[in-house]
Amino acid sequence: MSIRCPYVFCILLFYLFKFPVPKIEIMGASDIYVKTGSTVNLKCVITQSLEEPAYIFWYHDGVRVLNYKQGTKDIRVERSGADTTVGTLVLYGATREDSGNYTCSPSNLDSASVLLHVLNGEHPAAMQRGKNSASPIPGRWWGHMSVGLGLRSLLSARQTCAMVVALTALHNLLAFAGL
Template sequence: MTKANGKMSSGFFLFSPWMLLLLELSTVFSGSEAAHAVKRFTGLYTGPYFDPTTTTNITTQLGTHAYLPCKVKQLGNKSVSWIRKRDAHILTVDRYTFIADDRFQAFLVESTDTWTLQVKYVQARDAGQYECQVSTEPKMSHFITLNVVVPKIEILGESDMFVKMGSTVQLKCVITQSLEEPAYIFWYHDGDRVLKYDKNAIDIRLDREGTDTTVSTLIIFHTSSEDSGNYTCSPSNLDSASVLLHVLNGEHPAAMQRGKNSASPIPGWSHLSIGLGLAACTPPRFAITVALTLAIISEVLAC
């Protein structure tokens, strides 16, 4: 065999050491890419599937907005529906709403392939399971449970509070199990909002305790008779709570609690009772005489 222009006479190429090295490296990299490609396509879904990281529980507070996510990969031309499980009511199909309640709406976040069901101003009856359904054959479903937390509100103490005139009183409105702090808490006195124009007379304090408790304190300094009445604590996102404040000018609290229907003894009734009791064991004439005598003596002493 003879060499001619870098070729051997038999028709084979003559590879230099550099060419052999490049060929070897090319083979190595090609094999690596092929292995990576095999690994990448192993277990790949051929149609829609739910992202396994999608949550199955959502907890929200009464009166707020809830967002239920449903991540569907490789959806293609399939539809996504949201169904309320308790009554099998179809709420939405894609972006269309199929319920008269306009609190429900579905929208797609394309960057994350997430179909989200929005429930505005959540009510206690909204709690329960919701089904995210894909229109494959057979149908594919992902269930999410919506938990609704209902905060509790109360004004500490009795529903009727009695204080002495000139004293300082504190009305504490405590809101517990509140995931979100109220935007505001207003106090009302007989229907009129209490404002802090004079801090020497009135003060309102707001404190957040822990992760789910809010306390609003209304402080009234040097109470007077004008401060008596109904006080209502009204948060931005909850029902209100009320208390009745009585400012006393020396009288005993029991006197305030007695109404027109309070029982009062009839004059001479106790003496008549004694007479009736005696009639059971003595002659009637004697018993009546004793009762009348005691009644007369009582009237004389009262004068």
């Protein structure tokens, strides 16, 4: 009996059943430049996710953003349609201290980040433009495989692991039976 990759069967199922692959993106450029005093809206858009995340946390330079100071920050989460969730972080009257890396971290996916530059009226010589990219959250190594299968938005981590084990066992049984 030959040794086969157990994930091949899962990947085959992915293509056969066309599970949606959830996507996460902070709208706009990966570097955002604003003037002091501006209102900043950072929109984290999660698409093709069949289940709304239990929460969406925002982090500023690795520290969780809380909206306790009324009037300076606001965090909102809205479901838009059957498969889209939008998490918005609003910064009112941006200051230089608001500059830095902002990360949107939903409960059921990897995170996405953007770099905010709050300027005192100066104009940078070159403004970087580009798409925001998702980066993995440490400790969620299993998330990459389950997100790739489109299962993460449907199942918990334990359920996803059990599903992969069950599918692998089924695959091995069918291979052993010659089917």
